[in-house]
Amino acid sequence: MIIKIDDYSDIPIYMQIRDQIVMGISAGKLQEGEQLPTVRALANEMGINTMTVSKAYQLLKSEGYILTDRKKGARVRKKKDKSGLVSPENKKTLKRIVSESRLEGVSKEDLIKLIDEYY
Amino acid sequence: MIIKIDDYSDIPIYMQIRDQIVMGISAGKLQEGEQLPTVRALANEMGINTMTVSKAYQLLKSEGYILTDRKKGARVRKKKDKSGLVSPENKKTLKRIVSESRLEGVSKEDLIKLIDEYY
Amino acid sequence: MIIKIDDYSDIPIYMQIRDQIVMGISAGKLQEGEQLPTVRALANEMGINTMTVSKAYQLLKSEGYILTDRKKGARVRKKKDKSGLVSPENKKTLKRIVSESRLEGVSKEDLIKLIDEYY
Amino acid sequence: MIIKIDDYSDIPIYMQIRDQIVMGISAGKLQEGEQLPTVRALANEMGINTMTVSKAYQLLKSEGYILTDRKKGARVRKKKDKSGLVSPENKKTLKRIVSESRLEGVSKEDLIKLIDEYY
DNA sequence: GTGGTCTAGACCACG
DNA sequence: GTGGTCTAGACCACG
Numbered sequence: 001m002i003i004k005i006d007d008y009s010d011i012p013i014y015m016q017i018r019d020q021i022v023m024g025i026s027a028g029k030l031q032e033g034e035q036l037p038t039v040r041a042l043a044n045e046m047g048i049n050t051m052t053v054s055k056a057y058q059l060l061k062s063e064g065y066i067l068t069d070r071k072k073g074a075r076v077r078k079k080k081d082k083s084g085l086v087s088p089e090n091k092k093t094l095k096r097i098v099s100e101s102r103l104e105g106v107s108k109e110d111l112i113k114l115i116d117e118y119y
Numbered sequence: 120m121i122i123k124i125d126d127y128s129d130i131p132i133y134m135q136i137r138d139q140i141v142m143g144i145s146a147g148k149l150q151e152g153e154q155l156p157t158v159r160a161l162a163n164e165m166g167i168n169t170m171t172v173s174k175a176y177q178l179l180k181s182e183g184y185i186l187t188d189r190k191k192g193a194r195v196r197k198k199k200d201k202s203g204l205v206s207p208e209n210k211k212t213l214k215r216i217v218s219e220s221r222l223e224g225v226s227k228e229d230l231i232k233l234i235d236e237y238y
Numbered sequence: 239m240i241i242k243i244d245d246y247s248d249i250p251i252y253m254q255i256r257d258q259i260v261m262g263i264s265a266g267k268l269q270e271g272e273q274l275p276t277v278r279a280l281a282n283e284m285g286i287n288t289m290t291v292s293k294a295y296q297l298l299k300s301e302g303y304i305l306t307d308r309k310k311g312a313r314v315r316k317k318k319d320k321s322g323l324v325s326p327e328n329k330k331t332l333k334r335i336v337s338e339s340r341l342e343g344v345s346k347e348d349l350i351k352l353i354d355e356y357y
Numbered sequence: 358m359i360i361k362i363d364d365y366s367d368i369p370i371y372m373q374i375r376d377q378i379v380m381g382i383s384a385g386k387l388q389e390g391e392q393l394p395t396v397r398a399l400a401n402e403m404g405i406n407t408m409t410v411s412k413a414y415q416l417l418k419s420e421g422y423i424l425t426d427r428k429k430g431a432r433v434r435k436k437k438d439k440s441g442l443v444s445p446e447n448k449k450t451l452k453r454i455v456s457e458s459r460l461e462g463v464s465k466e467d468l469i470k471l472i473d474e475y476y
Numbered sequence: 477g478t479g480g481t482c483t484a485g486a487c488c489a490c491g
Numbered sequence: 492g493t494g495g496t497c498t499a500g501a502c503c504a505c506g
Contacts, residue, residue, distance in 0.1 A: 248504095276492080276493065276494080277493080277494060277495095278492085278493080278494090288494090289496095292494070292495075292496095295494085296494095296495090306493090306494065306495095307493090307494095308493065308494070309492095309493075310493085311492095311493060311494075312494085
């Protein structure tokens with residue numbers, strides 16, 4: 001899996017890494033149990049500091065997306081305890097996106113199509 | 120329209136103001152041509168810095184949501200040239216939200232219901 | 239509240255800070271809503287790096303113990319959503335402590351007295 | 358006695374082995390004088406490095422839990438000179454656990470029940 | 477070789 | 492002035 005950083009984004013690098021790994025897991029590009037690149041390898045490859053990658057991994061760990069093993073590095077975790085709910089933060093953001101899109105003349109159907117495409 | 124600020128949110132205050140005004144317009148709470156409170160009045164009412172409100176208004180202006188006039192103050196603008204498209208940024212965010220929700224066990228139908236509710 | 243770091247402890251500095259703040263809150267030394275020292279102030283006072291203090295604060299934030307406000311810095315948060323449960327990690331540790339103490343000849347009553355004292 | 362290792366725990370493997378042997382002794386699963394498997398045998402059985410098991414045994418020896426004999430291997434030691442005291446480290450940890458549990462809404466009685474259960 | 481921790485120092489947006 | 496982010500570089504325990 002290739003991780004692409006947008007240098008001009010307002011989203012911090014460690015968060016961009018985190019987001020892309022989460023999306024990779026959801027899309028099945030990263031299989032359950034699959035090994036992630038080591039902190040050093042990813043930092044090297046991306047030309048960024050190990051601390052930044054480490055921050056992303058620790059966030060993913062605290063969120064339950066990955067597990068870290070002293071020997072084998074980080075692996076994708078089987079997510080248990082699924083809440084079945086959209087987080088309050090995501091709900092707020094979703095509401096904002098719907099509002100903005102509506103004002104741009106996007107139809108409800110088009111938004112649903114996007115959900116359908118991304119799901 | 121009442122604007123509520125969460126001091127502890129990660130979203131900057133000026134952006135919270137901007138977001139709520141956009142949602143207010145989309146929801147019809149703020150009608151086209153309707154006058155917004157002056158920067159000073161809103162800042163006073165909310166107990167925040169005028170610079171913060173000013174920043175929100177400038178952003179809204181640059182995005183085409185409002186018009187400012189030296190005499191009449193700020194007014195809701197009739198949005199013309201609607202693109203009919205979801206912005207690239209919003210698409211990315213939507214994709215992230217769908218991914219996270221999916222991994223939390225949220226069904227596609229539940230996400231669509233939210234779109235339906237917010238639209 | 240004074241935070242004391244044990245340089246010889248195996249527990250990382252940022253975790254010692256975190257632990258002492260949690261205990262301070264529990265003991266009522268830090269009241270709900272009370273302001274914590276700024277990251278820089280605490281780092282200066284303790285003679286350590288701001289990143290280390292920042293790490294402690296971010297952990298406390300992610301655990302729901304504190305809130306950070308752009309203006310006022312960090313404050314003790316009213317903990318909602320109390321689980322009413324001892325965490326699995328703490329249960330394991332408690333079990334280990336009981337086992338070790340038992341082998342040292344500590345009576346059950348003495349352990350209960352400690353609980354009583356610390357609660 | 359079976360020793361289970363959690364590869365993803367923050368507790369080092371050698372410490373997990375040590376902890377489980379201590380708890381095994383306390384629970385009577387390992388009797389006084391009973392022989393422990395050789396370092397090599399345990400390492401083989403668990404599929405881990407002999408150095409790791411060796412480290413656990415050396416720690417147990419230094420703590421007075423086991424005795425090692427070139428001929429007979431490692432045996433559970435009769436713990437003499439019991440201090441009758443909870444170690445300072447364990448006291449600190451206990452205090453932290455009580456604080457965290459209290460803030461989670463755990464009652465003192467529930468904590469005492471746990472002590473009762475584990476003792 | 478692995479992740480984890482820490483420092484010194486810098487720059488940034490927010491307000 | 493505040494917290495947040497990032498770098499370059501170092502050292503550490505674990506295995």
